[in-house]
Amino acid sequence: MGRAADRLGMAQPPLSQSIARLEKELGVRLFDRANRRLALTRGGVAFLDKARSSVRHADAASALARSAEHGTAGEIRIGFVSAALYEHLPRCLSRLRQMHPDVQPRLLELSTNEQLDALAEGAIDIGFAHPPLGTGDRLDIVEFPGEANVAVLPEDGGTGRVSLAQVAALGLILFPATQGPVLHARIMDSFTQAGIEVRVVQEANRALTMLALVSAGLGAALLPQSVQRIVFQGVRYAEITDATLPTLSLCMIARRRPQLAIVHRVWQIFSKA
Template sequence: MSAALYEHLPHLLSRLRETYPDIHPKLIEVSTNEQIAALTRNEIDIGFVHPPLGTDERLDVHGYPAEDLIAVLPDDRHTHGVTLTDIARHGLIMFPAAQGPALHARIMDTFTKAGLEVRIVQEAARALTMLSLVAAGFGAALLPRSTQRLVFQGVRYAAIADVSLPAWPLAVIAKRRPRPAIVDSVWKLLEARSDVS
């Protein structure tokens, strides 16, 4: 998941290299649903996903601290926070509902409860695509706070001043035991890391 790339994954991969230098992970960036399907088919061993998970698959799930959402707007040289009204005025660049139905619904519900009608002007599955669309002036986006580590010309990151939006959840998943010993070792490392994030 894009959300894992900016904060958790660099630390985890560094720790993995230190602890298990003979393991060479292969990373594939796909949606939560695609990861669950790949686990079922034994095509991947571990995934980073956005809960809640709509699956009957027997999985171990270990949550990471959820991240606050921030607004990403076309760069207008301002440095102040923004309101939901400001975001609604721009129109929203949003991830597809199928990619995270619960979070998508909660975000849209926040606008409704504030008495705002917000139009989704564009859907994008990846954060970098969303940033590109914002920079081109298509609308505003809501992304995890760690996204602001990316210096992206043409956008500005802003705290949302008037309301608390739902946090962006992140978890690591793997098939339940029994599983290969090396996968179990990596799983334990991931669990330990999430406790200190």
């Protein structure tokens, strides 16, 4: 008992008293005391294993709390539009996992306008959205290079490119104007400037919904070229030959600083991914 007290940096009597109180509280004798020797009882051996486990868990919890304070652990809430799934978001998440595996992302698929509201309300920390946003004075913004659009057509056995008129003839499946007013207007203007009349036959908020509607033969869609990573039965992708459609841009957004440590750290990682 004296050697144990020395290792703990305390006097022996308080240690003996602490053990006696613990035995009284547990209603279990932890040590056999005989001939100036101490030996653990069976109850003491069982208690020792759990006690060591509790100490390890307490140490781990303390370390996790310190990591969270410094932004290297904890939950980060990320909003995203469908287009972020094809390239940017997976690359960012992979880099985050490599650098800080204790940071747990919670992902929420939201339109650009929904992300702006969620940021304002503190419901998400970082968003992947479509510019223009009209709120640059309140946000930190990192823009990614724009992507060309491709036509998404019902599978017809073809392999070549298509014209804007061929897309229009099928009817257009497009996101609602309220979801991205500027981009929506630019896409419709591309048909007008080409002298082509086009009718929006179905509105859809999500890319996968658009793919399903195209597969069902309800019309054609225009999506960023990285969507071609998705193999979707009943559709084919084709470049458009005779028109220059507006590029589909993507940006990362967050509320202006001051930011929580974890948000600032993840923002820096994503910005370099």
